[in-house]
Amino acid sequence: MRIVLIGAGSALFTKGILGSLIKDHRFEDCSLVLMDINPEILSLMERYAQRLVRDNHSPLKIEATTSLGRALDGADFVVCTVAADDAQARKIEIDVPLSFGYHHSWGDTTGPSGVFRALRHIPIFLEIASEIRQRCPEAWLLNFTNPMAALCGAVSRESSIKTLGFCDGPPFFKNYIEKEILELPEGSLQIKMAGVDHLVWVLEMTKDGKDVYPEFRSRAGRVRKRFPVDVEILETYGYLPCPGDEHTSEFFPFFLKDLPTMRKYGLKDMDISWHRRRRGKNMEAIRREVESSEPLKPVPLLPEDEVLEIIQSIINDEQKEFIACLLNRNVISNLPDYAVVEAPVKLGAEVYRLPPVFIPPHLTGVLHSSIVKDELTVQAAVTGSKELVFQAVLMCPLINSIDQARDICSAMLEALKDYLPINFV
Numbered sequence: 001m002r003i004v005l006i007g008a009g010s011a012l013f014t015k016g017i018l019g020s021l022i023k024d025h026r027f028e029d030c031s032l033v034l035m036d037i038n039p040e041i042l043s044l045m046e047r048y049a050q051r052l053v054r055d056n057h058s059p060l061k062i063e064a065t066t067s068l069g070r071a072l073d074g075a076d077f078v079v080c081t082v083a084a085d086d087a088q089a090r091k092i093e094i095d096v097p098l099s100f101g102y103h104h105s106w107g108d109t110t111g112p113s114g115v116f117r118a119l120r121h122i123p124i125f126l127e128i129a130s131e132i133r134q135r136c137p138e139a140w141l142l143n144f145t146n147p148m149a150a151l152c153g154a155v156s157r158e159s160s161i162k163t164l165g166f167c168d169g170p171p172f173f174k175n176y177i178e179k180e181i182l183e184l185p186e187g188s189l190q191i192k193m194a195g196v197d198h199l200v201w202v203l204e205m206t207k208d209g210k211d212v213y214p215e216f217r218s219r220a221g222r223v224r225k226r227f228p229v230d231v232e233i234l235e236t237y238g239y240l241p242c243p244g245d246e247h248t249s250e251f252f253p254f255f256l257k258d259l260p261t262m263r264k265y266g267l268k269d270m271d272i273s274w275h276r277r278r279r280g281k282n283m284e285a286i287r288r289e290v291e292s293s294e295p296l297k298p299v300p301l302l303p304e305d306e307v308l309e310i311i312q313s314i315i316n317d318e319q320k321e322f323i324a325c326l327l328n329r330n331v332i333s334n335l336p337d338y339a340v341v342e343a344p345v346k347l348g349a350e351v352y353r354l355p356p357v358f359i360p361p362h363l364t365g366v367l368h369s370s371i372v373k374d375e376l377t378v379q380a381a382v383t384g385s386k387e388l389v390f391q392a393v394l395m396c397p398l399i400n401s402i403d404q405a406r407d408i409c410s411a412m413l414e415a416l417k418d419y420l421p422i423n424f425v
Contacts, residue, residue, distance in 0.1 A: 001030045003311070004075045006068070006128065007082040008034035009041035011282040013144065016301030017079070018049055020308050022058045023298050027308065031061040035071035042066060044283070047290050055295040068131055075136040077311055080128065081144045084120055087279075089419040091272040093117060096411050098269060102398050103256040106246040107270045108146040109198045110370055112408050114250075115377050115392045116416060118150035122381035123421040125151050129159035140314060142166060142307065148197035148325045149340040150374045154381060156327045156340070164351070165325030166310065167342065168303035169243020170200055175302075177205070177240075181219050182212060194332050194343040194357040196370050197325050198247040201363050202240040216240075228265050229255050239363060251366050253397045310347060317348035324351075332357045334364060339371040369395055386413070386424040 003021075008014050014034065021027045034049060036042040046064035053060050065071050072078065093113040094104055107113035125143075132139055141163040143152055152165040170193050178189040184207060192204040205213045217234070224231045229245035233252070241248045245267065249255040255265050262268065289296055306322070313320040321344050328339040333356035335341060346352035359367070373395035380388035386409070394405045413424060 001027070001077070001311075001315070002033065002075050003030060004033040004035060004071045004078045006035045006071070006078060006080045007145070008045050008064070009036040009038050010081045010083065011045070011279070011286050012301070013081045013304065014045050015048070015286065015299060016304030017307060018052055019298035019300040020304045021060055022052060022056050023300055024308055026312060028059045031063060033071045033075070034062065034064040035066070035068060037066055039066055041283070044286060044290065048286050048296075051290055052296045052298060056298060068128065069135060072131050072135040072139070075132070075139045076315075078128070078132060078136075078139050078141045079144065079307060080125070080141060082121065082124060083145070084124055085419045087272075087276055089120060089416060090117070090275070092415045092419075093412070094270045094272055096415050097408050100404055100408050100411070101400075102396070102404070102408060103258075103262065104270045105249050105256060105262075105267045107250075109148070109247065110250045110373065111396050111398065112393050112412060113270075114147045114150075115373065115389070115396070116412050116420075118147045118154075118374070118377045119381050119389065119422065120416070120419055121145065121147075121151055122154045122378065125155050126158055129155045129161050129163070132161050133159060137161065140164070142310065143325070144303070146197070147374070148342075149370070150377050152325050153327070153340040153374055154378045157378065158382065163326075164310075164347075165197065165340075165342075166303075166306065166322070167197055167200075167243065167325065168306070169198065169247070170323040170342070171302065171306060173202070173240075173242040173244075177202075177216065181223060182207075182216060192344065192357065193242070193323055194341065194359055195241070195363075196340070196367050196374075197342045198243060199251045199367065199370065200242050200323070200342050201359060202242060203357070203359065229267070232265070237363060239360070251370060251397060256398060313347045314349070319346040319348040319352055321346050321354070326351065329353075330356050332359060334358055334361070335367060336371065338375060339367075340374060366397075369397065380424070381422060384422050384424050389413070389424060 049062045093116050094107050097112040104111045104113045143165040148165040155163045174191050178184050190206045193200045193202050195201045227245055229249045234240045324345050325342045328341045329337050331343045332341050373392050376388050376392035390409045393409050399405045
């Protein structure tokens with residue numbers, strides 16, 4: 001089996017998937033191809049991977065290349081965790097809307113920042129899809145890059161390859177609810193979740209067929225300090241959203257409208273310098289491990305462990321259930337077919353769809369706005385239409401006037417002109 005990791009310079013993800021592969025004997029005959037356009041970071045991650053393989057006497061085969069085409073030749077699975085020009089462009093994407101009064105607490109999915117992050121990455125993903133179609137047409141593209149819905153939507157509409165997106169939020173929240181709130185034995189809680197990426201509604205909670213949502217609601221106040229926004233939404237709408245305040249708050253017009261309101265809910269404007277420091281610390285930790293004389297130990301992480309379970313379910317037609325990001329086509333019965341939704345499916349030789357999920361109508365309004373925003377963003381990226389970019393930004397929940405939306409668009413197009421692969425007219 002040949003697994004390609006595009007964006008191998010993502011230190012935590014690459015470290016996690018290496019740890020999972022080395023500890024999982026089902027992948028002993030696997031080749032992992034590390035691909036990144038930054039040769040310096042790629043070299044470091046390759047040295048780390050080779051040390052890890054050697055120190056643990058693993059038969060895992062490691063390759064590394066800066067060539068997308070060479071990496072994809074003969075691939076079975078393509079795992080994508082790309083962040084293009086993130087240090088420079090993301091700061092612009094946060095700072096420019098803020099100068100017009102638009103706040104982002106995370107900024108990688110919705111809001112003007114999410115729109116322009118999508119516009120930077122969609123051409124990259126369409127290039128990857130084109131290369132997959134030519135070099136490994138039967139391969140699966142498993143995407144972990146945000147904004148998930150727009151990127152998966154662009155590939156699904158413009159290419160015939162098999163593609164799905166995955167977020168670590170739903171599995172984290174399932175475990176958190178089960179262990180920390182309901183205090184149930186591991187694996188005993190059944191949860192039904194559905195929505196769009198970074199705004200997934202927890203629709204049902206059962207244990208042994210019994211509805212435990214009332215018990216969860218009675219205990220939810222104990223996590224208000226950690227998730228004040230999500231608890232407020234639960235108490236207002238009757239259902240819990242996930243994957244956490246920094247993401248869910250951005251879909252509503254209530255929580256980020258001004259600094260006093262943000263302080264009330266413990267929210268802050270996204271600090272890109274924090275991301276840079278964290279990334280720098282992660283890379284430095286990898287460098288120290290590579291230079292250490294101590295044997296390296298594999299460190300599996302939850303999201304990367306799930307990658308391997310997804311792959312195993314596909315190759316063995318196990319039809320296990322996962323929460324995936326994909327074109328709707330009646331996965332959720334009361335959302336449009338063109339929507340890219342996040343919902344339960346069974347994975348095997350194909351995507352086996354479960355009975356359609358119905359989301360209570362009062363939860364769908366905020367989803368529709370996000371769906372339309374993503375659809376307009378994909379159309380803008382494919383056509384190069386500046387007017388479609390404006391219409392996408394106009395759908396963002398904190399936009400308070402047409403003039404504000406136009407001003408943000410004009411300023412963002414100018415500030416990001418060196419980072420956008422598209423010439424918008």
